[in-house]
Amino acid sequence: MPAIHRFNLGDARITVLLDGHIPLGTQLFNGYDADSAGAVLAGGLHRLQNGALQVPVNGYLVERGGRRTLIDTGTAQLMGPGLGALGAGLAAAGAAPESIDTVLLTHMHPDHSGGLAAEDGTAVFSSAELVVAQREWDFWHDDAIMAGVPEGSRGFFEMARRSVAPYAGRLKLLRGEGEAAPGFTALELPGHTPGHTGFMLDADSEGLLFWGDIIHSTALQFALPEWTIAFDTDPAQTVETRRRMLDRAAADNLLVTGAHIDFPALGRVLRHGDAFAYQAAPWQFGL
């Protein structure tokens, strides 16, 4: 049974779609230190399973004013069993793939863009415009950069290119910040990837920030924001952007959600001295 969570914000209806979980081995964290991690994990409800954290992959359906927007698309078949449920979640939410008007991509890693293309290479979202940062698009399509990365990382370039290829005729490439789609403002959040982008849903009451991969581990990185992972393109910039975003979220009491925040992935950021904590939002009843 697919896991979805639906809530309303102003006149927008949002459905969080759980694609599955990635076992994230602790060796993937740069500078991982078992004592610090153990102390942080002991303070929460998280446990390591076979030396790994179970990290969720979330995507979102936002329905408003007769328009359907999808934010990220899950892994489809690219990352193995235990993932790839986003499509079933979308069906459970009553949204046919061809009814999606816009797909906003936070970045072009396979857990975000993998659901764009079917196995035969055709577009899953046959009527949708694809919106992604120009800088992100250019990075993954740069043959010189691809030739320069370690052999094991080339597959990421191949997967990224294949996923977005069927949308080449209906692309919106974002340059800088500003309107990404009706009701959404793009925020540049570089570091994890060069064109990593957040999207702020502008609602009547309060907004909701979809921050992509600002956090990969809810258990560890609010408390230890300096810890980066092997997939961060620029670790120093990743930490700088993460701190800037967490600072702003805490100061402005923003409602936030992220692709790897523990499902249902809706909450706020609290400041704890020089670090942070995540506070899950209360369940919304009476829909």
Ligand SMILES: [Zn+2]
């Ligand atoms: Zn991700």
